[in-house]
Amino acid sequence: xxxxxxxxxxxxxxxxxxxxxxxxxxxxxxxxxxxxxxxxxxxxxxxxxxxxxxxxxxxxxxxxxxxxxx
Numbered sequence: 001x002x003x004x005x006x007x008x009x010x011x012x013x014x015x016x017x018x019x020x021x022x023x024x025x026x027x028x029x030x031x032x033x034x035x036x037x038x039x040x041x042x043x044x045x046x047x048x049x050x051x052x053x054x055x056x057x058x059x060x061x062x063x064x065x066x067x068x069x070x
Contacts, residue, residue: 007053008039016049019066033067044069 011019020026033040033050040050052065 005039008041009051009053010041010044011049011051015051019049027068030066030068032070035069040069046070 027047027049030049035044035046039052044050046069048069050067050069052067054063054065055061056063
């Protein structure tokens, strides 16, 4: 992984269900990420949910974003 690339993690089926339940949303309501995106980890398929970790350099705070693979 390149130092400038944000960490992308493929969620398991159980983790995906927990996220959808936590935020009371469906997969179709999540932002999209293309299957061909070079940042995706290997083994991703359409419909998988990806967790992206971004660290704020000023505050040191880590933020999490979720995307569904299309």
